[in-house]
Amino acid sequence: MESRNSCWEKPDMTAGHDVKTGAMVVLPDAEAVAQHMAKWLTAQALAKKDGPFVLALSGGSTPRRLYQILASAEYRDRFPWANTQFFFGDERFVPESDAASNYNMVETEMLAYVKVPPANVHPMPTSGEPVQAAAQYQAELEAVYGGKTLEPGRPLFDVVMLGLGDNGHTASLFPRQPVLEEKKLWVSTCVPDDAPHTRLTLTYPAIHSSRHVVFMLAGAGKHEAFARVRAGDPAEPASHITTEGELIWLMDKAAAGQ
Numbered sequence: 001m002e003s004r005n006s007c008w009e010k011p012d013m014t015a016g017h018d019v020k021t022g023a024m025v026v027l028p029d030a031e032a033v034a035q036h037m038a039k040w041l042t043a044q045a046l047a048k049k050d051g052p053f054v055l056a057l058s059g060g061s062t063p064r065r066l067y068q069i070l071a072s073a074e075y076r077d078r079f080p081w082a083n084t085q086f087f088f089g090d091e092r093f094v095p096e097s098d099a100a101s102n103y104n105m106v107e108t109e110m111l112a113y114v115k116v117p118p119a120n121v122h123p124m125p126t127s128g129e130p131v132q133a134a135a136q137y138q139a140e141l142e143a144v145y146g147g148k149t150l151e152p153g154r155p156l157f158d159v160v161m162l163g164l165g166d167n168g169h170t171a172s173l174f175p176r177q178p179v180l181e182e183k184k185l186w187v188s189t190c191v192p193d194d195a196p197h198t199r200l201t202l203t204y205p206a207i208h209s210s211r212h213v214v215f216m217l218a219g220a221g222k223h224e225a226f227a228r229v230r231a232g233d234p235a236e237p238a239s240h241i242t243t244e245g246e247l248i249w250l251m252d253k254a255a256a257g258q
């Protein structure tokens with residue numbers, strides 16, 4: 001499978017804006033994927049000079065190693081923690097102390113070890129009514145964005161990190177759920193019929209408002225879902241992810257089927 005590396009080394013927003021045309025960066029294994037992402041993300045964050053670097057973190061198991069690397073001695077003092085606003089792409093509606101909480105994972109693997117101002121960390125709220133929690137999170141995003149309407153050419157996020165589930169879900173955009181039709185809200189609820197927990201998730205329009213969307217995949221178990229999404233199978237929620245910037249598939253050889 002072809003891999004185009006030039007736009008990865010020098011992101012210039014000229015790669016594809018969707019899952020079919022986005023750049024593919026294929027590395028030997030999961031460790032190389034995590035190391036590459038740490039390096040690239042740090043470079044992107046350091047390059048952001050005209051405002052905060054706004055990042056949407058992904059959950060699941062794949063990015064765990066990335067978070068460990070960013071908290072390691074190599075990056076701890078180099079990453080611009082104070083100029084980065086950390087949002088989450090999705091969350092399970094469970095207490096922050098729950099092992100299923102994405103915030104819990106990011107906190108215990110990374111945030112607990114670095115000098116990040118608490119005000120820069122935006123866990124999705126997970127108490128009360130999910131619909132209200134989603135609205136509250138949207139208001140937090142609006143405050144950082146400086147507006148309530150997403151403007152083309154002025155992206156909400158610098159980087160949105162995404163993973164991919166076996167059933168083609170990404171963030172918490174699960175198959176068959178009404179959130180897939182959401183055109184207006186930036187944050188919504190999702191109650192999957194094939195996975196546990198009510199979720200909060202960024203919607204397609206919020207993810208679209210980004211400079212970069214990066215899917216990180218590792219392991220042969222990802223290959224089938226990846227192949228369906230890369231082919232644009234409309235039944236896969238991830239197939240409908242777009243960005244006004246650059247979409248990148250960062251994956252190991254096994255996930256790429258090589």
Ligand SMILES: O=C(O)[C@H](O)[C@@H](O)[C@H](O)[C@H](O)COP(=O)(O)O
Nearest residue numbers: 059060061062163164165170171
């Ligand atoms: O919180 C989550 O679980 C993410 O929202 C989900 O979209 C995840 O990225 C994929 O399910 C892949 O998960 P793995 O990395 O664990 O395979």
